[in-house]
Amino acid sequence: MTSPFADRLADAVERRSSQIVVGLDPHPQSVDGGLQGAEALCERVIAEAAPAAVAVKIQIACFERYGADGWAAWQRLAAVAADQGLLVIADAKRGDIGLTSEAYAAALLDGPVDALTVNPMMGDDAVAPFIERAADTGRGIFVLVRTSNPGASALQDVLLADGRLWHQMLAERVADWGTRIVGESGLSSVGAVVGATVPEHLVDLRARMPAQPFLLPGVGAQGGKPEDLAPAFAGHPAGGLVTASRSIMFADEPGAAAEDLRARVRAVL
């Protein structure tokens, strides 16, 4: 029986002394050689960056575009990362009504995948099947709360009649959803995606989601800085997972880039 994702995460962060998630986003604009080139690059990045990292985040879109072969390739990469002792996060941002969310959960929270990103726009009944599956199988989800892209604010930061921002209301729901799978670590297996590009929201979101591990994309190429992320770690050293993709994948030395980021994050704990 697998223990809850939250506890495996807490343990891995402590054991590896790392909060770094290596994002594997081999977009064809940046990678030669089609699917084979993408897979080879990702394998190399995993091998070199693993010692400094706690997890990889696989951007499913980059593989899905190659159809059936792409699907097989990302599953192989998930196994390679797991063999290195890394947790595997499938970044697929799925969300749909009941039976369909069940189908996505079955497709993606399987094999060596430990956690999945989930889009909550459709509401409680869209997210529930992912939580069910996560609870039953010792896996986790990261729900989009405030994303890192420039356009996020128009829909996610809109002011509600009750004075909250839309994403603050969503954050409180995510905290509710997560209460049923809080592990011994005090962390929930229902986490939140919060852009590292908007550190001004971190204190507020940590208060609204005290038990959620935050997946923090946007460091590096998108402009987020590890030095601004301290509030994510209030309460637990695994409270923040700092995700970098391009700045590690396309570094001359991915291992050194990951290690540099690891040290910068450790300095703000």
Next chain:
Amino acid sequence: MTSPFADRLADAVERRSSQIVVGLDPHPQSVDGGLQGAEALCERVIAEAAPAAVAVKIQIACFERYGADGWAAWQRLAAVAADQGLLVIADAKRGDIGLTSEAYAAALLDGPVDALTVNPMMGDDAVAPFIERAADTGRGIFVLVRTSNPGASALQDVLLADGRLWHQMLAERVADWGTRIVGESGLSSVGAVVGATVPEHLVDLRARMPAQPFLLPGVGAQGGKPEDLAPAFAGHPAGGLVTASRSIMFADEPGAAAEDLRARVRAVL
């Protein structure tokens, strides 16, 4: 050069005298025989229901769960439907930041697929690559605006400080996004997903999105009634696409069930 999706849609609705979209959602809870059983059932449903329909909507989650083989299977079904003269909508509800949305658009708006469902929660820059691709290739997108599931209201109907509901604000953005690909039919290739389960929103949403074709899921098993959908067709007979999945797929005679729904919709035009 393919003509714009909106015009191909308008033409197909007129030619086939149908607004019916057959939803292919072969969930394993309801279909025996694994992926092979799902594919065989969908092929039979396409063959029998095609004369009464204008399009099929393929639920990608039901195939993705079978990994690489599932991906190949839904692409075969898309080709089968296209051979019958049906438009093909990939129901995948994708949405992500720039390059990743580009990757999803490349993966899904390809081959015999005419349109794709898109989740807009991440904002303008998440949706833009889908619109780009649609404009360049004569394809369309349907943006989630107000979904058909019971839990939708908690996040989509929340009241904003300016007096609008969140989904009304979103509807106005979708109308804006759609202005650059309005076809000769007067319809835009940027459509909207509006649940047939919430007909009380249709008059308002038609006013906010005058050029958008509405994809209307939720008829049949979810409780939506064709008789309540008249406001969708104000302005254009292709303004509403009535989607039924379980009530056609699992009917004793899928062809008769589709024809019955077709006639009920024609009666409210």
